[in-house]
Amino acid sequence: MIQVTRSGTVATIALARPEARNALPIAAWQALAAAAREVGDARAVILKSDVAGIFSAGADIREFEQLQADPALRTQFRTAMRDGIEAIAALPMPVIAAVDGGCFGAAVALILAADIRIAGNLSEFAITPARLGLGYPREDVARLEALVGKGIAALLLFTGDKLRPDEVHKIGLVELKTRKAIDTATAMASAIAGNAPEAVKLLKRTLRGEQTDQGFEDAFGGAELAEGLTAFRERRNPAW
Helix, strand or coil, X not given: CEEEEEECCXXXXXXXXXXXXXXXXXXXXXXXXXXXXXXXXXXEEEEEECCCCEEECCECHHHHHHHHHCHHHHHHHHHHHHHHHHHHHCCCCCEEEEECCEEECHHHHHHHCCCEEEECCCCEEECCHHHHCCCCCXXXXXXXXXXXXXXXXXXXXXXXXXXXXXXXXXXXXXXEECCCHHHHHHHHHHHHHCCCHHHHHHHHHXXXXXXXXXXXXXXXXXXXXXXXXXXXXXXXXXXX
């Protein structure tokens, strides 16, 4: 359902539920949170699908009839989805979402938790709760608005329309569009992993607004700068 693999210092979290087009039931959101804990000391993480033609159909609609009948299960669903998404968002290293197929509903909320989103030629995107008579979690709406602006967020949420790579790139929902997202993401993750790992984490904390002036100053006394300067003088690659 959710698979974690490592290639050197790059970890991959893959959605792998072909029988349901990677629709994510409660158990899958819980597994996603566990997968985030499994990446360990990876320097970059790729979030992708192992199913051709689809990134994810979103939350598993087959559970929704149960949610209609059981209010307690609704809370379990909401918290499981929240835990899975926030586990990805909380990772200290960069996360790259590679989308090479359809990305719908709650799957868009998932890629919003990544740091960088890449759309392949075969990707398409839609936020569809209004078509089912549902809302969208406030945390995910806030991330969407922060990324694309309030007006575009409203357009995506209110219409549920499908968008192609050129369109999502134009509105800023993805940072890059490319022929095949996973190839671009793999090269990017390798480049990130070649940089000073603690410096990269420091930069991610800064992007989150968690960096302090003291943290910025302390890096000048750190081992990574010492190695970086030595490697520069010796005209070699740093030994990170």
